[in-house]
Amino acid sequence: MGKFLQRNFLLYTKDRAGVFFSFLGMFISLVIYILFLRNNLIAMANGVPHFDRFIDTWMMAGLISIVAVTTPLNAYGQLISDEQTGRLADYLVNGQLKSSAINYLYLLTAMIEGALGTGVFAVICFGYLSLKYQYNPFGVAFLATLLFNFSLVVIASFLYGLLIKLIKTAVAYSSLSAIVGTLAGFFSGTYITYGTLPQLIQKLLNYWPGFRVAALTRHIVTKDLAVNLPQTVQHNLGITSNYNLVTLSLGVWLLGLLLLFALTNQRLKH
Secondary structure (H helix, E strand, O other), rough: OHHHHHHHHHHHOHHHHHHHHHHHHHHHHHHHHHHHHHHHHOOOOOOOOOOOHHHHHHHHHHHHHHHHHHOOHHHHHHHHHHHHHHHHHHHOOOOOOOOOHHHHHHHHHHHHHHHHHHHHHHHHHHHHHHHHHOOOOHHHHHHHHHHHHHHHHHHHHHHHHHHHHOOOOHEEEEEEEEHHHHHHHHHHOOOHHHOOOHHHHHHHHOOOOOOOHHHHHHHHHHOOOOOOOOHHHHHHHHOOOEEEEEHHHHHHHHHHHHHHHHHHHHHOOO
């Protein structure tokens, strides 16, 4: 099993173009915010002091949650490639690994690659805040941001591990990746603020862990900033301080996906 994981990571790191474009996608989301969204969001504050630092910090929390949702899916591209080239069948025919074990190994690969990508992007985002506002953001808030987003990586990895069973071709996988990449930003309440969404969409987002994590980490990273915003404004920006509710939501999602994943793999044995 260890050799199979090592082989997955070697393939991942050797694909320099894939790694480059993976991180390029993260940079693009940051650049789009800085060049096109930032000034418009700041202008909405009508001269509120220090609002530029607030909105920058708010946005970084949202962008990190998007990366946590999207990066685990990259690892499953190797699964599709292995199926189409017959490499996966070789492992099964030779009895080196059982199909259920292979599924768990791809799941673990997705978690590790997702955590790595999320961690790197979090350092970049907090580094941007450090350089722009000349302070050290790498404290408790940074660690809490990593903790909650790593839990989101785990949930996303399980979810894609179930969805990928329905995907049989590289074209279908590319389509899934495009859909996930597009929806993740909107479902986190980042590209379109939570308060401007229709009531039905708001209710749906309250059940989505990507939004829950984004909302809580926004509170974590902005609560000590010298900006006093009414609760209604914070609500419209998708900020929540309810740790218990978010933790419960993540736990329910994780437990449910874990059971589904275990049940689908149990069927493979029979």
